[in-house]
Amino acid sequence: MKNCPQCGADNDKIICEQVFHTILSMEPDSPKLQSEHFKTVACYIIQHPAIYTDEAIKALVSALRDNLNHNVSVSEILKRHSRIFEGTKRVRKNEGAAFVQKKWSMTIRDCCVTNDCESTSDNIVKWAKSIVNDWGAV
Numbered sequence: 001m002k003n004c005p006q007c008g009a010d011n012d013k014i015i016c017e018q019v020f021h022t023i024l025s026m027e028p029d030s031p032k033l034q035s036e037h038f039k040t041v042a043c044y045i046i047q048h049p050a051i052y053t054d055e056a057i058k059a060l061v062s063a064l065r066d067n068l069n070h071n072v073s074v075s076e077i078l079k080r081h082s083r084i085f086e087g088t089k090r091v092r093k094n095e096g097a098a099f100v101q102k103k104w105s106m107t108i109r110d111c112c113v114t115n116d117c118e119s120t121s122d123n124i125v126k127w128a129k130s131i132v133n134d135w136g137a138v
């Protein structure tokens with residue numbers, strides 16, 4: 001069995017990145033799944049942080065927590081964290097820097113249900129909550 005070096009999920013038959021792209025490709029078919037787009041991307045990055053700085057990941061966890069627990073809208077989050085979420089200005093780690101691997105109760109592999117956008121988006125919300133819980137206080 002081969003595990004994802006970043007999130008620890010079983011990557012034997014399919015890798016996390018493929019699952020991530022599968023979920024994104026399902027979004028146009030489902031407004032519900034589309035509305036969880038921020039969570040999908042944030043969760044994926046938090047569990048695959050190798051190219052991001054610790055600061056960027058911490059900010060993302062706190063944005064995810066605000067979105068889940070305090071109903072802070074995605075547009076407000078983007079405003080607060082624009083520096084981090086502007087694709088071209090991502091703060092990247094120095095090459096070769098080590099990343100922290102945590103023990104996660106859910107990974108992207110637990111989220112994607114083939115051809116079922118409804119269940120997949122419910123799973124994304126569960127995944128986001130589990131990440132905030134696993135992370136603890138920042």
Ligand SMILES: [Zn+2]
Nearest residue numbers: 004007009016
């Ligand atoms: Zn992974």
